[in-house]
Amino acid sequence: MAEIDVISAKACEAIDGRIAQLNQRLKVAQMGVQIERRGIKLNLRATLPPRPDSLRLRPYQQRLSLGLPATNAGLKQAEQEAKIIAAQLIQNSFDWQSYLTFGGKRLSQMNFLEQLQAFEQDFLAQPNRLIKPGSTKTTWNSAYAPYLKKLAAIAEAQPHLTIVEAIHKTIHSTEINSRSRQVCCTALSALAEFLNLKLPTELKTFWGGYGNSQTKVRQLPTDEEIVAVWQTIPNPAWRFVYGVMATYGLRNHEVFFCDYSALSRDETMIQVLPTTKTGSHEVWAFYPEWIEEFDLKKGGLPTIETDLTKTTLQTVGQRVTAQFRRYSVPFSPYDLRHAWAVRTIHFGLSDTVAARMMGHSVAVHTRTYHQWISRRDQQQAVEAALSRRNKG
Known part of the structure; x- marks a missing residue:
């Protein structure tokens, strides 16, 4: 009727x-x-x-x-x-x-594409995410949207599949033991929970070995290489970005969302602002002498759009990566962050403190960075330990 x-x-x-x-x-x-x-x-x-x-x-x-x-x-x-x-x-x-209704419809009354749109609406409207809308939008665009788009394409191309079967097919289209597999599982688990789907197997079981023994070891730049590359960057503002990332181990976007005022008071600490991915936290320099060597007290940031109502943290971070390529920096911005993390291990900084300064958990810190200590790093640590013994 x-x-x-x-x-x-x-x-x-x-x-x-x-x-x-x-x-x-x-x-x-x-x-x-x-x-x-x-x-x-x-x-x-x-x-x-x-x-x-x-x-x-x-x-x-x-x-x-x-x-x-x-x-x-x-x-x-x-x-x-x-x-x-x-x-x-x-x-x-x-x-x-x-x-719950979205646009006047209950989930059970929607087609699959409408359900995906309702999931996005619900994700972005969660009270805990409204506190940092820029970070939330970045998370959605980078960690959820790509896999939901892939899921929608698979469901459309193979309409005989149930939603659960399409979810499994989407997961298995990603590389096993990879970061993308883990993120895909996380995103589609959240979707399944939103749709009240009963999954025969918890999607986390498909993660594989990513984050454990499968973590790839990187060949990080030496401290000497980091200083030498800084000298080749012609633009003073982007030299400042590079120097801050090297000295404080910041994520790409975090450079543009920090309080640097303590440097003018001859302190070695800066504060990452709450608008960033992991919220407010303080970071200390390793090495402190790089503050002077990289002119961090005098430097200033390049002019780019940082209003998170007009851009996203991801877009800001991509600008940094693009500039590194433009200036032919022979390693990625994240390699500066990883080199900082390994450097703190050599200094004997506790994992709890280092993880807090990097804005992630202790488990992530130890699982990732302790595996990246190369033979060169181990040799340096051994020599330093022997030196302390001889001085004693």
Whole structure:
């Protein structure tokens, strides 16, 4: 039956009478759920758990939109929904995710592309992510959107696949034991949870060995090479970016979101601002003498767009990578960060402190950087240890 725009007074009276009869049956059966009409639509009302965005901690009386017309056919569907929800409440299995609406539609009423759009809308609107919208948008664009686009392409090209099968096919299209496989699993796990999909196997099991023994060892630049390359960069502003990254181990974008005021007070610490990927944290120089050698007290940043309502952290970081290529820097910006991390190990800085300054967990720090200590690094550490013994 086509949805109607208005209901006559007589029709309202008739449908309200049937609702009253049905609610009486639901009450006698102790369902704890009632049906109500609001205009031309039917809703349910019950004591429900707090919505995902609610600050309440206990269940309370709430309306649940069904999107059903106030007709006889709609009323039959509403009765079935009422019984299902009553059973879920008794079994303590009610989940709001199945009943939230996006653009006036519930997930179950959407096609797959609409569900993906609803997932993006929900991801960007999460209260904990609204605190740092620029970082959230960067995370979405780099870690979620590429794999959801690939999933959508696979689902469209092979419509006979279920969503779960398409998810598995998308994961297996990435390289095993790779960062992309891990990120893909993380993104599609979040999507499955959003859609209330029951997965036969937890997607994390497909990560492979990335982050453990499969972490690739990098040939990092020596300190002498880092200083020599700094001298070849012709633009003073980009020399400053390079010098800061080398001295403080910053991520590409973090250089543009720091408080450098302490350097003018002859301190060796800078503060990464809360607008960055991992929030506010303080970082100390390793080596402190590089502050003078790289003219970090006098230098200033190049002029680029950093308003996160107009750009993203990812785009800012890409500008740094592009400039490194332009000036023929023989290693990546991240190699400066990794060299800083290995340098702190040689200095004996605790992993807890180094990880805090780098803005990641201790587990990530030890898993990654301790494997990157090359034979050259080990030789230096041995010589330093022997030197301390001889001085003693």
